[in-house]
Amino acid sequence: MIADPLLTHAAADYLFREAELLDGRRWEDWDALFAEDGMYWVPLRHDQQDPLNHASLFYEDAILRDVRRRRLEEKHAWSQQPVTRTARIVGNVRIVAQDGEGLRVRSAFQISEWRQGRDQRQLAGHYTHDLVGTAPGEWRIALKRVDLINCDGIQDCYEVFL
Amino acid sequence: MADDMLAALVRPDKVHKRVYTDPAIFDLEMERIFGQAWIYVGHASQVPKPGDYWTTLIGREPVVMVRDRDGAIRVLYNRCPHKGAKLVADGCGHAGPLFRCPYHAWTFALDGRLRGVPFRQGYADTGFSLDDPQFSMRPVARIAERRGFVFCSLAEDGPGLEEYLGGALASIDNFADRAPEGEVEVAGGVMRVMQHSNWKIFFENLNDTGHPQATHESSFAAARRTVREKLGGKTPFQLHIIEGNGEPNSFWESLELRCYDHGHSYMDAIFNAPTDAISLEYRGQLEAAYGVERAQAILSMNRHNTIIYPSCSPHTGFQQLRVIRPISIDRTLVEIFTFRLKGTSDAFFQRTISYTNIVNSPSSTVMVDDVEVYRRCQEGMASDGGDWISQHRMAGHDTPFEGGLLGAGISEVPMRNQFRAWASYMGEAVA
Ligand code: FES
Ligand SMILES: [Fe+2]
Numbered sequence: 185m186i187a188d189p190l191l192t193h194a195a196a197d198y199l200f201r202e203a204e205l206l207d208g209r210r211w212e213d214w215d216a217l218f219a220e221d222g223m224y225w226v227p228l229r230h231d232q233q234d235p236l237n238h239a240s241l242f243y244e245d246a247i248l249r250d251v252r253r254r255r256l257e258e259k260h261a262w263s264q265q266p267v268t269r270t271a272r273i274v275g276n277v278r279i280v281a282q283d284g285e286g287l288r289v290r291s292a293f294q295i296s297e298w299r300q301g302r303d304q305r306q307l308a309g310h311y312t313h314d315l316v317g318t319a320p321g322e323w324r325i326a327l328k329r330v331d332l333i334n335c336d337g338i339q340d341c342y343e344v345f346l
Numbered sequence: 347m348a349d350d351m352l353a354a355l356v357r358p359d360k361v362h363k364r365v366y367t368d369p370a371i372f373d374l375e376m377e378r379i380f381g382q383a384w385i386y387v388g389h390a391s392q393v394p395k396p397g398d399y400w401t402t403l404i405g406r407e408p409v410v411m412v413r414d415r416d417g418a419i420r421v422l423y424n425r426c427p428h429k430g431a432k433l434v435a436d437g438c439g440h441a442g443p444l445f446r447c448p449y450h451a452w453t454f455a456l457d458g459r460l461r462g463v464p465f466r467q468g469y470a471d472t473g474f475s476l477d478d479p480q481f482s483m484r485p486v487a488r489i490a491e492r493r494g495f496v497f498c499s500l501a502e503d504g505p506g507l508e509e510y511l512g513g514a515l516a517s518i519d520n521f522a523d524r525a526p527e528g529e530v531e532v533a534g535g536v537m538r539v540m541q542h543s544n545w546k547i548f549f550e551n552l553n554d555t556g557h558p559q560a561t562h563e564s565s566f567a568a569a570r571r572t573v574r575e576k577l578g579g580k581t582p583f584q585l586h587i588i589e590g591n592g593e594p595n596s597f598w599e600s601l602e603l604r605c606y607d608h609g610h611s612y613m614d615a616i617f618n619a620p621t622d623a624i625s626l627e628y629r630g631q632l633e634a635a636y637g638v639e640r641a642q643a644i645l646s647m648n649r650h651n652t653i654i655y656p657s658c659s660p661h662t663g664f665q666q667l668r669v670i671r672p673i674s675i676d677r678t679l680v681e682i683f684t685f686r687l688k689g690t691s692d693a694f695f696q697r698t699i700s701y702t703n704i705v706n707s708p709s710s711t712v713m714v715d716d717v718e719v720y721r722r723c724q725e726g727m728a729s730d731g732g733d734w735i736s737q738h739r740m741a742g743h744d745t746p747f748e749g750g751l752l753g754a755g756i757s758e759v760p761m762r763n764q765f766r767a768w769a770s771y772m773g774e775a776v777a
Contacts, residue, residue, distance in 0.1 A: 226709070228535050237695060239535045239684055239702045242709050248584060250576055254568035255711045261564035263718035338538040338679060341717050342709035 187279035187287075194320040195289045196277040199313065203272050203293075206345055211253035214345065215246070219316055219324035224249055226330040226346060241335060241342060249345075256344065266300045268344050274311065286316040286326065295346060307346065309333050347374070349773055356769045358762070359741035360734045363727045365768070366544040372675040379656055379771045380405025382501045383608070384510050386658040386669055387411050387421055389683070390494035391531035392438060397456060400438045403671050404498055409486060410434055411496060412441060414456040419491065421498050422458040422483045433483065445483065458483030493522035494530065497657075505608075512749050514610035517652035521662045523644045526635040526689030530665070533686040534699050539708045540679055543720035545656070545672035546764070548680065551716060552651045552659050553613045553760035555598040556739060558591035561719055565711045566592035583620065583697065587664075587705055588712055590616050601755035605744075609655025609767030611760040615648035615663055624693050631689060655764055664701040676724050682706045737761045 205214040218224070226241040235243045244252065255261055272295040281288040295307040309332040317323040330346045347370060355362035355371075365371055385404045392400045393413040400411045401424055408424040410433070424432045426447040433445050433454070444461060445454040453462040460482045463469065474481060488499040490507035495518055497507050508515055522530050541548060551557065569588040573581050581589060593616070605611040632641040651659050659668045665685040673679050684702045686695050705712050727735070740757035753759030 228537060237534060237692060237699065239537055239682075239699055239707065241537075241707060243703055247572060247576065247582065248704070250572045251565070251568045251585065251588065252711050254571050255564045258564035258568055260567070261715070262561070262722075263714045264564075336535075338540050339708035340540055341714045343714055 187282065191282075191287075191320075192277065192279055195279055195287065195313075195315070196274075196291075198315070198320065198323060199274045199277055199289065199291055199311070203274050207270050207272060209256070209267070209344070211256060211345070215249050215253060217325050218246065218249070218328075219326050220246065222246070222325045222327065224328050224330075224345065226332065226342075227335055229336055230331070241332070241339070242330075242346075252345070263341070263343060268297060268299050270295055270297045270344060272296070284318070286314065286318075286323070289313040289315060297344070305340065307332060309335070347371070352772050353769060356765045357734075359738045360736050361765055363733055363735055366546060366724065366727050366735070367675065369675045372544075372672070374772060375672070376405040379768065380500070380672070382499065382504060382771060383656055384488075384490070384497040384499050384507050385656075386654065386667075387489075387496045387498050389530075389532045389667075389685075390419060390491060390496060393419065395440075397441045397443060398438070399434055399441050401434060401436045402669075404486065404500060405672070407486075407500065408432060408436075409498070412445075412456050415443070418457075419489070419496055420457050421486045421489050421496070423486070425483065426452060427460070427481045427483065428452050454483050458485055492518050495521075510608055511654065512606035512608065512610060513604060514606055514612065514652055514654050516647065517612060517649055517654075517660055517662055520644065520647045520649070521660050521665070521685070524632070524662060524665075525687035526631040527687075528635075529688045530685040531688060532683055533695070534684040534702065537682040537702070537707050538679060539682070539713075539717070540673075540677060541717055541720055542676060543678060543717075543724040544676060545670055545678040546768075547720045547723055548670060548678055549609075549653060549655060549659075549764055550761045551720065552653050553603055553611050554758070555601060555603070555613065555756050556758070557716075557719075558598070559593070559595075561715050562591035562712055564715060566590075568711070583622070584700055584704055587701060591712065595756075599755045603753040603755065603757055603759055604750065605753065605759055605763035606750040607767070609764045610653055611763055612649045612652040613760075614755075615650045624691070624697060628690055628694050631691075635689065653760065653764070655767055664705075665698045666702060666706055668706065737765070 202217060224242060224244045225235055228239050228241055232238060256264055272293055274291050274293050276292040278290050279287050280290045291311045293309060293311055296304060297307060298304045309330060312329040313325060314327040315323040316326045355365050387402055388400045388411045393411060396413050396415045398413050402409060409421050410424040411419060411421045414420050424434060426433050428450055431447055431449045433447055451464050455461050460476055486498045486500055487502045490497050492507060522528060566589045569585045573579060573585060601614040603611060603613050649662055651661055653659055657670055665687060667683040669681040671679040682702060684698055704710060737758045740754060744759045745752040751759055751763055
């Protein structure tokens, strides 16, 4: 489908703003983008359909996201001494589905992740955002799905939201 | 390195840093420990049908576990006897009725025996023979299975699996007994985490009751804040398993640490038996299958991490198995498997998956601080700031029993017990 260019522009802008919040470690503001029962999901497998009966790298509701964001700012979060820094590029933004209640947006990302004393890590993959809300100003994330190209590979630890 | 020098690295209450930092010692460990001990390879449920295979490492040796046509499980070196190519790609898959080498198409029966070689005429009047075992895939020296858990030893001689496991055997039995049908199966995927530290550091951590309060402060403190500020003081299951690390000293002191010969041990469970609807339904299924008394006996064997030295650590209560693969002196691969108890509900399994995601995954808010301190140990050990690693906590207070040692909750006896095994493996002359 070819979506309305203005809507695509608004969706891209939404994703860029989200990226800025994450790269700025503004966890609370980022979390506020989610709908009340919104989920943040990083599958362990390509094409994984089921987050409940199969392990995931992240499958976090509002409660688990709340713990993670608080932990990242805890004084004695040893693995955040010093903190993780990220910069990401989001592109190829397309609206792939749309109905009266919301839309699905697909994009690709590159994240550079770094901590002092550790190797810089390059992450890449695809985002799928299910946004609910009738107008751009009202969009909330019902599901943010992050498909890493190496989701089923050998991993170093993940700490910050991708 | 001379054996008496090796022995001098292990003292009753401390070990020399070289055991964690010297690549020559790592090489010897591969030969003397991983070349002798029973090593966990995989679970029978990973290869349900003839031809199904799963690859892994025994020490440095790439092996393939395969279901033969007669239903038996074989474990073979993943190496073609022609030019050495690995016969199957790493991971799991299906070989079909034969293994076929991707390089020159030699074929092998699922028990490793050579079946066919192209260009046969070229082998006339040479030293080659179809029946000579040097031209077949080599099986590992010994294989043994307990409740579907498959272990191998690369040494012809040594104690049998049950004798080797001693009191840790009960953890494996209990793992499967917890299923109403008495069987478990691998399900829900496998996670792989690379730790930037020596493999022994991970094993020492598994029963280290002195670390949770300090190491995991960030996650249990954050979980408690969430409980207070967002959940009105109620702790859901997901946060209970994070928050438990913050128990006070008296809690850890009250636990028991039971150690067995060959380096195995376990610590008492740290999470109480849950009484939510899912757990109660499960208890009912278990009682229906076994009777009330037996079900109670199965559930009351409530062990937190069991250490099966030097290859894996089951967590029976949440159906987890962590498999430890040393890669080099300062790299350790940990694979996390989740099991389904046959005869339980999806809801029960979904809680198992939650535990995997929250506690054992590479993105766990809990484990990330473990992995950080392991790495700091590895980096700090290499320094000239000292030569010895302390294991003094309650040293000299271990209570020996037939086949093992008992220690109080805060004792470092599991580490001392591991090094007792380490020294005896490493001290033995190479056969
Ligand atoms: S290397 Fe296997 S057939 Fe040649
Ligand atoms: Fe820990």
